[in-house]
Amino acid sequence: MTQRFQAPRGTQDVLPDMQPYWQAVTQAAAEIGRLHGFQRIDTPIFELAALFEKGSGDTTDVVEKEMYVFQDRGGEELALTPEGTPAICRAYLEHGMASWPQPVRLFTTKPMFRYDRPQKGRYRQHTQVDCEIIGSADPLVDAEVIELLWGLLERLGIGNLTVRLGSIDDPEPRRAYVERLKEYYRPYLDQLSPDSQRRFERNPLRLLDSKDERDLPFKDGAPKLIDELSPEAQEHHDAVTEALREARIDYEIDPLLVRGLDYYNRTVFEIVPADDERAQGTVGGGGRYDGLIELLGGPPTPAVGFGSGIERIILEMQRNGVELPAGEGLDAFIVHMTPAARGVVFRLAGNLRRAGLATQIGESGRSMKSQMRSANSSGARFAVIIGEDELAAGSAAVKPLGGGDQETVPLDDIATHILERPGSQ
RNA sequence: GUGGGCGUAGCGUAGUGGUUAACGCGUCAGAUUGUGGCUCUGAAGAUCGAGGGUUCAAAUCCCUCCGUCCACCCCA
Structure with missing residues (x-):
């Protein structure tokens, strides 16, 4: 198993x-x-x-x-x-x-x-x-x-x-205080909770912050370090x-x-x-x-x-209700319709990244619809779409996912095209 | 280390002895073949935390372990 x-x-x-x-x-x-x-x-x-x-x-x-x-x-x-x-x-x-x-x-x-x-x-x-x-x-x-x-x-x-x-x-006066504290508690020792009996030996300062009912009656009368x-x-x-x-x-x-x-x-x-x-x-x-x-x-x-x-x-x-947004999304999501475009797409992605644009490539095998969905949920600002026609023409359809018209742009100009639109860093 | 509550797909829940464990979100796919969000349809996904026991029959009852949450202890 x-x-x-x-x-x-x-x-x-x-x-x-x-x-x-x-x-x-x-x-x-x-x-x-x-x-x-x-x-x-x-x-x-x-x-x-x-x-x-x-x-x-x-x-x-x-x-x-x-x-x-x-x-x-x-x-x-x-x-x-x-x-x-x-x-x-x-x-x-x-x-x-x-x-x-x-x-x-x-x-x-x-x-x-x-x-x-x-x-x-x-x-x-x-x-x-x-x-x-x-x-x-x-x-x-x-x-x-x-x-x-x-x-x-x-x-x-x-x-x-x-x-x-x-x-x-400081250590010296504290030691003297601990002695006074133990003197105070010693007569009541057998009435204290088991925890506090241990504290008496191991860590007397803690006697005072016990929450046990059995210890409460003795707290008020005890000497407080801060007072002396x-x-x-x-x-x-x-x-x-x-x-x-x-x-x-x-x-x-x-x-x-x-x-x-x-x-x-x-x-x-x-x-x-x-x-x-x-x-x-x-x-x-x-x-x-x-x-x-x-x-x-x-x-x-x-x-x-x-x-x-x-x-x-x-x-x-x-x-306190502080809400922080998830990390920034992508600038570009490349959608390609045929595995034949892989080489072109891979090079394009590299160029966009070198230009400082966060870029991701859709899964090669998947349908266009599927890749567009991925583009959407990735939060990318632009889908860069390369179909058969674009592949042949050496261009891509650049579509703003927030709304607006899609434009056909030569591959070499895509980085500048995106950088010129609002929202680029 | 001590005591108590809880544990059902990735997440949130329903189901408290009886047919193949249900729903929502999410994921993936499809809706006359090149375009996301909204909608609709479908699929995948759970050895019901693990192991043992009771019973003809256990997600459901019992025991042990693990995890988680809460209190004590202690600390950030």
């Missing part, structure tokens, strides 16, 4: 009718990046697994449960990139970008891989727009990457967005929010915002559709990661960045 192949679970084909959306997003990202002085970088699709174990944190879900890890034939432990930031930081160090003018602004769009259970807006292979500013501790650049992502989404026609903003302070930031982090945070207000960006402080990667400090943010209840609605998120470069063996280097999922952006565009 023959096997029916399907795209692997959690992956998808991007068919021609969706390509305009992808193009819109990638072009807009490149353009917004340019406006902010970013340069494009491309890094490999796989890296040493250790890069993410060290960089993203080996107890994070992304690394521990979701990473596609494999050994190559030389025994090297590799991983399909689950997230972009460590790869870019690796490249920053590997190519000595510390000696470029600082800060270094880099962006990319590339596929990410996570072995996760797929649902709408969540895929095993997804594509991220990734922007990073490396080498600046200025709160203004925190605000700038938020503004950049905001502007990108706005340009793509997505409205009704909210920035969720938080600060998770260190003076430095508080000042930084205030500067970020002030800049966002200047930029007229709608943000709300989310005291419980936690991100899934270990390297963040101070600013963390997400951009979500304000009117969407879905769990997978977050279109982008990021934050500051001042410790990461050093963790990867470089000098202490402050940095901020974000990742944004293109599939989710497109979902949002569609939810």
